[in-house]
Amino acid sequence: MTIRVVRGNPTPEELAAALAVVRARAAAAAAAPSGAPEQRDGWSDPSRIAAHRLPRPGPATWARTYWPG
Numbered sequence: 796m797t798i799r800v801v802r803g804n805p806t807p808e809e810l811a812a813a814l815a816v817v818r819a820r821a822a823a824a825a826a827a828p829s830g831a832p833e834q835r836d837g838w839s840d841p842s843r844i845a846a847h848r849l850p851r852p853g854p855a856t857w858a859r860t861y862w863p864g
Contacts (some may be wrong), residue, residue, distance in 0.1 A: 798814065805813070837843060 798817070800810075
């Protein structure tokens with residue numbers, strides 16, 4: 796595996812941190828049993844959006860869509 800810095804000038808500590816994350820993810824992927832379903836991320840779960848009641852229609856509904864109050 797080759798990692799190349801395309802932009803910027805990272806310090807050796809930053810490169811080591813990035814490499815540690817990449818290696819940890821690769822090790823976790825290799826340790827997962829084959830054919831096992833991937834664990835879903837909470838952000839992509841549709842029930843997270845449906846769990847909240849939608850705002851009532853009105854002139855300021857668009858503002859309350861993402862900022863319920």
